[in-house]
Amino acid sequence: MPTATPFTALGRGNGFPFCANKIEINGLPDSTMWTTLSGVNADNYTGFGEAALAEKVNESLELAMKLYWNKFKLNGLSASSSGDLSRRTSRFIPIDEPVTEVWNGSISGMTSADASEAGVLEPSKRVCGGGAKRILKSEYVEGVNQDGDTVSSAELKLDEKSYTVYGIYNGNTLLGYALSDFLILSSKKSGVVVSASRAETVVSNFLGNDGDINEDFRREETGYQVIDGFHFVVQKIGIIQEESTREGDGFSGQVNSPSIVFQELGVQVSYTYAYTYTTDDDPICSVLPAPRYCFDRFVDDQYNFSVSGPSSIDFYTY
Numbered sequence: 148m149p150t151a152t153p154f155t156a157l158g159r160g161n162g163f164p165f166c167a168n169k170i171e172i173n174g175l176p177d178s179t180m181w182t183t184l185s186g187v188n189a190d191n192y193t194g195f196g197e198a199a200l201a202e203k204v205n206e207s208l209e210l211a212m213k214l215y216w217n218k219f220k221l222n223g224l225s226a227s228s229s230g231d232l233s234r235r236t237s238r239f240i241p242i243d244e245p246v247t248e249v250w251n252g253s254i255s256g257m258t259s260a261d262a263s264e265a266g267v268l269e270p271s272k273r274v275c276g277g278g279a280k281r282i283l284k285s286e287y288v289e290g291v292n293q294d295g296d297t298v299s300s301a302e303l304k305l306d307e308k309s310y311t312v313y314g315i316y317n318g319n320t321l322l323g324y325a326l327s328d329f330l331i332l333s334s335k336k337s338g339v340v341v342s343a344s345r346a347e348t349v350v351s352n353f354l355g356n357d358g359d360i361n362e363d364f365r366r367e368e369t370g371y372q373v374i375d376g377f378h379f380v381v382q383k384i385g386i387i388q389e390e391s392t393r394e395g396d397g398f399s400g401q402v403n404s405p406s407i408v409f410q411e412l413g414v415q416v417s418y419t420y421a422y423t424y425t426t427d428d429d430p431i432c433s434v435l436p437a438p439r440y441c442f443d444r445f446v447d448d449q450y451n452f453s454v455s456g457p458s459s460i461d462f463y464t465y
Contacts, residue, residue, distance in 0.1 A: 149219055149259070149463050162212040164274050167314045167324065170353075180356045182371055183315055183323030184210040186378040190371075192322055200322070207323035210377055211312050213462065214326070215278040216270045220257040221307055223458025226334040227253035228288055228301035230450030232341070238442040245445070248340065250290030250300035257282050257307065270463050279326075281309035287337065299337045301452070306331040313352070325352035329379060332454035334416075336388075343388040346414040346452040354380045364389040366407040374412070375460045383409045385416045390446075393422040397429030400445075413455035421447045 172189070175181065182188035185207035187195065195203060229251040235242055265282040283306050290300030308328040315322045328351045335345030356369040369382040385407035392403040402421040407414070423445040426432040432441035 149461075162208055163215060163312060164276060165312075167211075167312045169316060170313045170325075171316050171318075172322070173317070175353070176355065178355050178357050179353060180369055180371070180380045181315065181325065181353045182378045182380055183207040183325050184214075184352065184377050184379075185323055186371075186373075187315075187323045188371055188378070188380075192317065200320075204321055204323045207325070211324040211326070214377070214460075215312060216273060217462040218278070219267060219461040219463055220259070220262040220282060221330065221457035221460055222257070224257060224284075224305045224330075224332060224456035225253065225255045226303040226305060226332055226346075226454045228303060228334045228336075228450070228452045230290070230300065230336075230341075230448075232448045232450070234446040234448065235444050236446065237444075242443055245293065247293040248290050248298060248300060248338075250288050252286065252288030252301060252303065254284055254286050254303050254305060256284045256305050279310045279312075282307040302333070302335050302337045304331065304333045305456075306333075327351060327353065330457065332456065334452040334454050336450075336452070341388045341418075341448070341450065343386055344416065344418065344450065344452060345384070345386050346416045346454050347384040348412065348414055348454050348456075349382040349384075350374070350379050351382075352379060354382050356382075363387075363405050364407075366409065368409055372412065374457060377460070381412065383414050385409070385414050387416060387418045390420045393424065395429075396431070397424045397426060399423050399425070399428070410455065412457065414453065416452040417450070419449045421445075 180189055185203045187203050232248040233245050235245040261284055262282055267280045268277050285304040287299045288301040289297050292298050307330055310326040310329055313325050315325050330350040332348045336342050354369055360367040364387045366385045372379055372381040387405045392401055400421055400423045402419050404419045406417045425443055426441050
């Protein structure tokens with residue numbers, strides 16, 4: 148962990164060099180999941196007595212101050228993607244020259260160099276603001292197509308957001324302190340083919356939740372999680388561009404295997420899709436004039452997207 152120079156700041160009398168923004172929970176959409184940094188949330192805030200709530204408010208203030216003044220970077224972030232696509236789905240493509248795309252890439256972080264490059268300030272330099280510095284690390288994964296040309300196949304992003312500190316109120320009662328967007332991790336397909344497929348994690352203290360989705364080709368889950376002692380709302384998203392299983396005369400080798408797995412702080416998306424269609428095995432193709440779809444074709448696709456983290460938070464020490 149980096150070492151900071153001790154200092155004293157007058158601030159605004161609330162622990163920050165600014166006045167915290169105010170959010171009234173009665174003004175939030177009903178679908179909003181929210182939590183303070185100490186764990187007072189939309190599901191439990193009515194269950195605290197006066198003394199217990201005061202303790203939680205003080206705890207959330209200490210946590211918000213620790214993040215604003217002393218956060219250096221997050222640890223254990225990663226995003227990756229790989230794929231091997233091969234397909235002949237048009238009669239105008241030679242059967243022995245299919246359209247292909249192969250890629251493999253990953254990024255991890257954040258490193259001390261990433262934080263320094265982003266301009267993360269030493270605590271003593273945050274007295275005029277700038278404690279919530281954004282650290283962004285992104286990369287386009289280059290793949291190779293059937294012609295040997297380089298193409299942009301996937302986009303990976305680790306994004307420690309520049310957040311805002313909020314005081315959460317129920318009427319005139321302060322429930323605690325919270326942050327806006329804190330972290331977004333994403334791994335998604337770029338280009339035209341299977342462009343909807345992705346893995347994503349969003350970490351904040353406020354997130355909309357219209358209900359979890361648990362389907363073969365789409366999963367979304369939003370819930371409360373604790374990261375290194377700080378309470379957040381975490382949303383995990385996995386999407387696979389759906390393909391239909393091909394059945395009937397002429398089709399063989401059908402595989403349609405989607406997988407979306409949620410981990411404690413991670414999303415893994417993988418998909419294998421394949422089939423072969425041969426006109427010799429479809430009787431209707433022997434009748435003239437043959438239908439337009441009577442041409443040999445195939446698809447053989449396999450790809451993966453994943454994101455993970457954070458495992459912990461690095462702070463300045465004194």
